[in-house]
Amino acid sequence: MTAEAAQEPSRQTPQCAAVPGAVLDGPVSHSISRVARLHRIAAGRLLRDLGLHPGQEFLMMHLWDSGAVRQSELIKAVGLDPSTVTKMLQRLEQSGHVRRRPDPADRRASLVEATEASCGLLMAVREAWGELERQTLEGLDATERTELARLLAKVEGSLCTSAARAAEADCHSPHQGPLDC
Amino acid sequence: MTAEAAQEPSRQTPQCAAVPGAVLDGPVSHSISRVARLHRIAAGRLLRDLGLHPGQEFLMMHLWDSGAVRQSELIKAVGLDPSTVTKMLQRLEQSGHVRRRPDPADRRASLVEATEASCGLLMAVREAWGELERQTLEGLDATERTELARLLAKVEGSLCTSAARAAEADCHSPHQGPLDC
DNA sequence: GATTTTACCTTGGCCGACCAACTAATGGGG
DNA sequence: CCCCATTAGTTGGTCGGCCAAGGTAAAATC
Numbered sequence: 001m002t003a004e005a006a007q008e009p010s011r012q013t014p015q016c017a018a019v020p021g022a023v024l025d026g027p028v029s030h031s032i033s034r035v036a037r038l039h040r041i042a043a044g045r046l047l048r049d050l051g052l053h054p055g056q057e058f059l060m061m062h063l064w065d066s067g068a069v070r071q072s073e074l075i076k077a078v079g080l081d082p083s084t085v086t087k088m089l090q091r092l093e094q095s096g097h098v099r100r101r102p103d104p105a106d107r108r109a110s111l112v113e114a115t116e117a118s119c120g121l122l123m124a125v126r127e128a129w130g131e132l133e134r135q136t137l138e139g140l141d142a143t144e145r146t147e148l149a150r151l152l153a154k155v156e157g158s159l160c161t162s163a164a165r166a167a168e169a170d171c172h173s174p175h176q177g178p179l180d181c
Numbered sequence: 182m183t184a185e186a187a188q189e190p191s192r193q194t195p196q197c198a199a200v201p202g203a204v205l206d207g208p209v210s211h212s213i214s215r216v217a218r219l220h221r222i223a224a225g226r227l228l229r230d231l232g233l234h235p236g237q238e239f240l241m242m243h244l245w246d247s248g249a250v251r252q253s254e255l256i257k258a259v260g261l262d263p264s265t266v267t268k269m270l271q272r273l274e275q276s277g278h279v280r281r282r283p284d285p286a287d288r289r290a291s292l293v294e295a296t297e298a299s300c301g302l303l304m305a306v307r308e309a310w311g312e313l314e315r316q317t318l319e320g321l322d323a324t325e326r327t328e329l330a331r332l333l334a335k336v337e338g339s340l341c342t343s344a345a346r347a348a349e350a351d352c353h354s355p356h357q358g359p360l361d362c
Numbered sequence: 363g364a365t366t367t368t369a370c371c372t373t374g375g376c377c378g379a380c381c382a383a384c385t386a387a388t389g390g391g392g
Numbered sequence: 393c394c395c396c397a398t399t400a401g402t403t404g405g406t407c408g409g410c411c412a413a414g415g416t417a418a419a420a421t422c
Contacts (some may be wrong), residue, residue, distance in 0.1 A: 369419085386399100387399085390396090
């Protein structure tokens with residue numbers, strides 16, 4: 001297929017030609033993956049100084065917004081797997097950002113809230129997210145930004161209904177992913 | 182939303198400043214994160230039946246394209262951390278998708294190639310990626326698709342230069358992330 | 363009131379991905 | 393020729409994230 005690979009055993013493959021044919025099916029998918037990774041790395045870099053790992057900020061933001069909240073509510077809000085949230089909360093609790101106590105009204109549930117100490121991070125995290133947004137959208141003018149937001153929202157909807165459709169098709173199978181669209 | 186919160190003033194209001202919607206700073210960033218997660222889940226669902234975990238398809242695609250390749254080349258091509266690639270290759274080798282042998286020309290290096298058995302997956306993986314692309318772009322017309330691709334490429338570029346800038350600023354620090362833009 | 367069902371969380375296992383630190387081989391200057 | 397910086401890969405640790413399975417408590421049903 002690829003003419004250059006068939007013939008030249010020498011290395012020094014020119015970087016620019018490094019777009020393999022596999023990218024041909026799914027250029028946007030590849031782009032999404034790469035953007036996601038870069039975005040996550042950028043977030044991690046900005047969050048690192050605050051003592052947060054990428055992903056935790058979602059939980060903290062919701063806690064800062066909502067005050068004490070039942071863990072199930074939190075899980076529904078962020079749309080993650082319950083076990084993921086459990087472990088993240090265990091780590092956040094150990095690092096002092098979060099406090100948990102049993103719900104007096106329901107002995108199965110537990111209430112989660114951000115600690116007072118963590119509130120000092122609120123502004124810093126918001127600032128970091130602002131900076132992240134700035135870095136992300138740097139180079140796009142206003143109309144491009146709104147257009148990107150619109151398209152992403154549309155893609156999100158599509159992927160969501162796709163996931164729901166797949167889940168519904170597998171409803172008899174023991175598969176019950178965290179679907180929350 | 183949060184209608185019940187407003188309805189219950191007795192609820193422990195957050196001790197931190199009551200900020201309505203931390204999502205406000207960084208709407209596109211939030212959207213990117215959610216889309217990325219949904220996209221990865223969709224990819225995982227499509228890849229699961231093929232015995233591949235999400236992320237491995239990148240490696241396999243490159244191997245199918247390039248034949249036997251030095252591991253360092255592979256690492257450069259996918260842009261991942263070397264240790265990540267090492268572990269993924271160990272698992273892919275154990276599951277029979279990949280073969281590794283030492284490079285006779287350089288005793289440090291090792292050559293990686295896809296096994297013949299794995300080649301049966303090639304078409305299936307391409308098909309899966311095609312389906313993923315279809316699900317992702319479902320609901321977008323042609324101009325929207327090209328526009329999305331264009332905007333994503335621009336964002337990718339921005340995030341890349343941002344990362345490079347940050348890395349350069351930290352060049353004295355022991356930080357040397359896998360930057361490859 | 364007893365039984366089934368459902369909801370809430372936890373644990374263990376696995377994988378992708380990162381960083382830090384390490385070994386080993388290569389190759390370039392004194 | 394030897395020393396030293398660079399390159400190639402590996403290991404260990406940590407985290408986010410998923411799935412599968414389990415245990416306990418509330419709610420629904422009988």
